[in-house]
Amino acid sequence: MSERSFNALVLLGLIAFPLWALWADEPFLITLATRAVILAIAGVGLNIALGLGGLVSLGHAAFFGLGGYAMGILASHAQMYDPIMTAPILIEGTKSMPVIWLVAIVVSGLAALAIGALSLRTSGVYFIMITLAFGQMFYYFAISWPAYGGEDGLSIYVRNGFPGLNTLVPIQFYGLTFAILLIALALHWQIARSPFGLALNAARQSSVRAQTVGIAPFRLRLIAFTISGMITGLAGALFADLNRFVSPTMFSWQLSGEIIVFVIIGGVARLFGPVVGAIVFIMLEHVLGGLSDYWHIYLGALLLGIVLFARGGIIGLIAGRGGHG
Amino acid sequence: MSLLRVQNLSARYGVSQALFDISLDLAEGQVLALLGRNGMGKTTTIKAICRMIMAKGVIEFAGQNVLRLPSYKVARLGVGLVPEGRRCFAPLTVAENLTAAARPGPWDMAAVGALFPRLAERQGQIAGSLSGGEQQMLAIARALMTNPRLLILDEATEGLAPLVRGEIWDAIRILKRDSGLSILVVDKSLRELSDIADNAVIIQRGTSVWHGPMGAVDSGVREQYLGV
Numbered sequence: 001m002s003e004r005s006f007n008a009l010v011l012l013g014l015i016a017f018p019l020w021a022l023w024a025d026e027p028f029l030i031t032l033a034t035r036a037v038i039l040a041i042a043g044v045g046l047n048i049a050l051g052l053g054g055l056v057s058l059g060h061a062a063f064f065g066l067g068g069y070a071m072g073i074l075a076s077h078a079q080m081y082d083p084i085m086t087a088p089i090l091i092e093g094t095k096s097m098p099v100i101w102l103v104a105i106v107v108s109g110l111a112a113l114a115i116g117a118l119s120l121r122t123s124g125v126y127f128i129m130i131t132l133a134f135g136q137m138f139y140y141f142a143i144s145w146p147a148y149g150g151e152d153g154l155s156i157y158v159r160n161g162f163p164g165l166n167t168l169v170p171i172q173f174y175g176l177t178f179a180i181l182l183i184a185l186a187l188h189w190q191i192a193r194s195p196f197g198l199a200l201n202a203a204r205q206s207s208v209r210a211q212t213v214g215i216a217p218f219r220l221r222l223i224a225f226t227i228s229g230m231i232t233g234l235a236g237a238l239f240a241d242l243n244r245f246v247s248p249t250m251f252s253w254q255l256s257g258e259i260i261v262f263v264i265i266g267g268v269a270r271l272f273g274p275v276v277g278a279i280v281f282i283m284l285e286h287v288l289g290g291l292s293d294y295w296h297i298y299l300g301a302l303l304l305g306i307v308l309f310a311r312g313g314i315i316g317l318i319a320g321r322g323g324h325g
Numbered sequence: 326m327s328l329l330r331v332q333n334l335s336a337r338y339g340v341s342q343a344l345f346d347i348s349l350d351l352a353e354g355q356v357l358a359l360l361g362r363n364g365m366g367k368t369t370t371i372k373a374i375c376r377m378i379m380a381k382g383v384i385e386f387a388g389q390n391v392l393r394l395p396s397y398k399v400a401r402l403g404v405g406l407v408p409e410g411r412r413c414f415a416p417l418t419v420a421e422n423l424t425a426a427a428r429p430g431p432w433d434m435a436a437v438g439a440l441f442p443r444l445a446e447r448q449g450q451i452a453g454s455l456s457g458g459e460q461q462m463l464a465i466a467r468a469l470m471t472n473p474r475l476l477i478l479d480e481a482t483e484g485l486a487p488l489v490r491g492e493i494w495d496a497i498r499i500l501k502r503d504s505g506l507s508i509l510v511v512d513k514s515l516r517e518l519s520d521i522a523d524n525a526v527i528i529q530r531g532t533s534v535w536h537g538p539m540g541a542v543d544s545g546v547r548e549q550y551l552g553v
Binding site: 193195198199201202205206208209210211212213214215216217 | 405
């Protein structure tokens with residue numbers, strides 16, 4: 001099967017499954033699908049850094065968490081009718097998703113720019129470690145910041161609103177996240193084939209060779225890392241809205257690891273890699289998690305199998321080589 | 326005016342010194358051949374010019390000191406390298422290889438396609454699946470897409486079939502005749518070089534020992550420095 005038709009099949013599944021769940025009156029399954037879609041968005045974000053740029057970031061939970069806290073802080077102030085600050089200018093909380101998303105994207109983008117500017121001076125294992133360290137900094141900061149719940153996190157009572165939709169209806173919220181996933185995928189697709197994305201790809205293959213044709217790897221990678229962080233941050237805001245709850249676990253390094261796992265299971269640098277990875281992850285969690293608390297063992301075995309025998313991930317297994325692996 | 330001026334250049338790989346004292350001068354619009362036996366430092370000299378290895382001495386390109394610039398800035402000033410062993414971006418297609426390197430100027434897809442019709446036919450093919458000769462054409466085309474003022478060809482015809490080799494030489498001749506591009510060329514084929522190169526520099530054990538017009542590379546010089 002070609003990669004393109006497999007991708008189309010995945011999209012079809014993402015449309016048909018929730019509609020079936022709606023018909024079968026299984027709102028929980030719709031919520032489960034929403035979870036998969038949101039995690040897929042986070043993965044699409046990471047895939048721009050990891051897949052296109054070859055940047056193994058073990059700190060993407062920082063952006064996911066920042067997006068989550070952007071939502072949590074804005075919404076908690078709004079539900080308490082308590083402005084975030086009054087001087088020098090009045091900034092109030094909000095329950096409007098578009099505003100929250102914008103804040104999440106800007107904040108995580110700025111963080112990615114700063115973290116990237118420092119981390120991208122290193123490479124390989126050092127890059128992995130320094131991004132991990134930044135992620136952990138945010139984690140411990142969130143734990144020790146009592147104003148926003150500290151270790152207990154923040155609860156939001158009512159899901160934030162989107163003009164024209166009732167976001168508390170599962171299928172409507174699902175539709176919203178699905179639309180954002182499509183936009184994120186379109187962005188990845190555009191970037192991958194743009195001169196910027198091709199130069200990024202070239203720099204991933206060989207930094208030295210890329211430089212001899214005038215490509216400046218650091219700048220390209222910094223831009224890619226920033227875009228990547230912005231998308232993952234947006235996913236964090238959606239994830240927080242799905243659970244109506246934010247806590248420091250959104251910053252945890254396990255979460256960074258899980259996002260990497262989505263990308264690897266699905267297929268690194270494949271457009272739909274993180275989508276397939278997130279779906280498989282949620283399916284395993286739902287099916288195996290019901291059988292045993294230790295379902296991660298099976299996830300580990302799957303991951304091992306893929307890394308050893310199917311370097312292109314599930315998509316590579318089904319669609320073969322090709323693409324820009 | 327000289328486009329590239331190298332003086333008293335020395336460089337080392339770790340503890341072993343590879344270049345001791347290289348000097349060369351390339352005027353705008355000229356073709357300079359870099360000659361010498363294997364392991365004498367031709368490729369190392371090129372790597373130093375392209376700032377891929379640290380070096381001491383003087384490297385001036387278009388009047389600017391480039392000794393401390395990062396590699397990509399030298400490329401952007403107008404040094405287009407066709408590296409030894411081709412080194413295309415193998416998983417990318419022909420068109421993608423070219424797009425990744427493209428900078429504005431007269432050399433674009435159409436111009437490069439006219440120089441190498443074979444590449445124009447294979448735009449969508451993955452570079453890694455091209456023949457050696459086609460990969461070499463792609464490497465040259467990629468360097469041209471950066472719209473360089475100086476093209477550096479390091480063993481561009483090495484390991485190719487005679488027919489393909491001929492095609493590459495034809496393209497280099499066209500480049501010299503039509504575009505007036507300055508070229509620094511390293512190659513083993515003296516016969517082909519002698520009708521393309523204006524001047525030559527001979528390198529022996531990391532030192533430039535002879536320079537003069539290509540026509541003056543006679544049998545005596547060849548025997549003394551090149552062993553042919």
